Amino acid sequence: MPRSAVAIVLPRAEFVAVQEHLNEAGYEAIAVENADELEQLLVGRTDVNVAILDGETDFDRTLEMYAILHEDGRNIPALMLMPPRALGRMGLGGNSDVKDEYFSRPYSAESLRWRIEAMLIRVESVPADSIPEGGLVGRMNASGGLERPEGSEGADAGAIPVVASADLEHAAGVSDQGEKRGKIVIVFNPKGGVGKTTISINLGAALQIRKGQRVLLVDCDTITGHIASSLGLQRPRTLAKAWREDATNGAYESIAQIATVHSSGISVLVMAESPLHTEILDPRRVADAIIAARDSYDWVILDMHPDYGPLNQALFEQADRILVPVTPDVPCIRAAVQFREVAVELDIRDRLTIVINRANSGVAASDVERVVAIPAVARVRSAGMLFVRAADEGKSAVERFPTAKVVGDIDNLADRLLSGTGSNARPGFSSRNRIAGSFRGLFDRLTTQVS
Ligand SMILES: Nc1ncnc2c1ncn2[C@@H]1O[C@H](COP(=O)(O)OP(=O)(O)O)[C@@H](O)[C@H]1O
Ligand SMILES: [Mg+2]
Numbered sequence: 001m002p003r004s005a006v007a008i009v010l011p012r013a014e015f016v017a018v019q020e021h022l023n024e025a026g027y028e029a030i031a032v033e034n035a036d037e038l039e040q041l042l043v044g045r046t047d048v049n050v051a052i053l054d055g056e057t058d059f060d061r062t063l064e065m066y067a068i069l070h071e072d073g074r075n076i077p078a079l080m081l082m083p084p085r086a087l088g089r090m091g092l093g094g095n096s097d098v099k100d101e102y103f104s105r106p107y108s109a110e111s112l113r114w115r116i117e118a119m120l121i122r123v124e125s126v127p128a129d130s131i132p133e134g135g136l137v138g139r140m141n142a143s144g145g146l147e148r149p150e151g152s153e154g155a156d157a158g159a160i161p162v163v164a165s166a167d168l169e170h171a172a173g174v175s176d177q178g179e180k181r182g183k184i185v186i187v188f189n190p191k192g193g194v195g196k197t198t199i200s201i202n203l204g205a206a207l208q209i210r211k212g213q214r215v216l217l218v219d220c221d222t223i224t225g226h227i228a229s230s231l232g233l234q235r236p237r238t239l240a241k242a243w244r245e246d247a248t249n250g251a252y253e254s255i256a257q258i259a260t261v262h263s264s265g266i267s268v269l270v271m272a273e274s275p276l277h278t279e280i281l282d283p284r285r286v287a288d289a290i291i292a293a294r295d296s297y298d299w300v301i302l303d304m305h306p307d308y309g310p311l312n313q314a315l316f317e318q319a320d321r322i323l324v325p326v327t328p329d330v331p332c333i334r335a336a337v338q339f340r341e342v343a344v345e346l347d348i349r350d351r352l353t354i355v356i357n358r359a360n361s362g363v364a365a366s367d368v369e370r371v372v373a374i375p376a377v378a379r380v381r382s383a384g385m386l387f388v389r390a391a392d393e394g395k396s397a398v399e400r401f402p403t404a405k406v407v408g409d410i411d412n413l414a415d416r417l418l419s420g421t422g423s424n425a426r427p428g429f430s431s432r433n434r435i436a437g438s439f440r441g442l443f444d445r446l447t448t449q450v451s
Contacts, residue, residue, distance in 0.1 A: 004049035004120050007032045007041055009065065021113035025307065035064045042074060049123045050116055054081045056105065077119055079103065114190050114335065117308050118342045182294040183320040185417065190306045191335035195325040195357035198387050199380065200303035201230060205396035206414040208266045213298040215266040216259060218290060221305035222271045222278055232394015233268060236260035240272035243280045255289050256296040264399050287314035308342060316348050324354045326372060328362030336372045353377040355413060377421060378413035381406050
């Protein structure tokens, strides 16, 4: 499906900043000045699937535009700027198919990109009549206060709850044909700098070195990926290069043949040397090749670029588990909540577990888990410069600092994956209808607490 366009009513400078991020995500940003312009636009085009409105600067004008979004059989969701004090008073509790979202100044243009992308995934992938009762967007209760997601009560105790263990056959990855198949573990959070790469590398090393597993580690990030440099691999053969060569020679190579073996024993696959000239990396073909690699490895760990594009969607669909590293700070928690919402749309929510990274700092781990409303499978403590020092030597921390406490945390995570712990969310977390959440109210509270 061609990507959507976004109508934007924001002051010029803000428009330009937001436009840049939306273009990067492949969406067209269209500046709109007034209600007439908006109406003309929507009459002329059917690919405008979301609008950003500025209810702070001119509320009456915004109401008029909001009405236009819903006229003539249209039902276009709005992401609306509101004064912070109004946010807490928006009583949306009674409206069952509300798809609008709200934000307030100051905001970062990049954060709008993620929210728009998440909203568009809903619009693009969910037929309007399949919206479950309770809506797709988290809601506040009428007083703007807290409305806990059902099933979150158990998370209160402070400790990470013990989650239901998976049935063992599934955990062992036995395919329909009876042969053993590796598991695909995705490490994802739409926010950068939260520990995706660090956890991918060290989890891979722990499984390979300490648990005797065969591990393939894939750097799916062609733009900012740095697995190869962190592991001291100088210019490893890339998937793009191998496929270009194969196309010339008429050869076929499996991923196991293309990947580079690191001194730790893990196989490492890098997509491309630079973000340019990656045309050969057709998302479907890449996803199929990675999925096929399950036959050669026990664990396929994917360090993903933070986006919701076609490659990531194809991989999400096939993942056995999705680990979401969350650092205990509000921007990261917000990003995780947003991903949880997208995961509901993609019907992969049951595969999500969070790994609380830098767990001994910031917001309490139990609060992180409760607000994100995804069970935690492990905590990884903050380890100062240890990961950086290991990377300087081209090693994982598991190899370089085997007795460090943080490596013990990673070891623990590896054990939990091996035992299948947490691979099914607790009952009460799994149903779409129970998600009707409340995160905005919780965030308001959390933001007040930490700021
Ligand atoms: N638990 C931790 N303790 C100390 N430093 C960490 C920890 N987790 C991540 N880091 C550091 O934070 C930075 C960002 O981590 P990274 O794994 O690259 O994040 P992402 O892949 O999500 O962008 C890196 O410098 C990494 O070494
Ligand atoms: Mg990374």
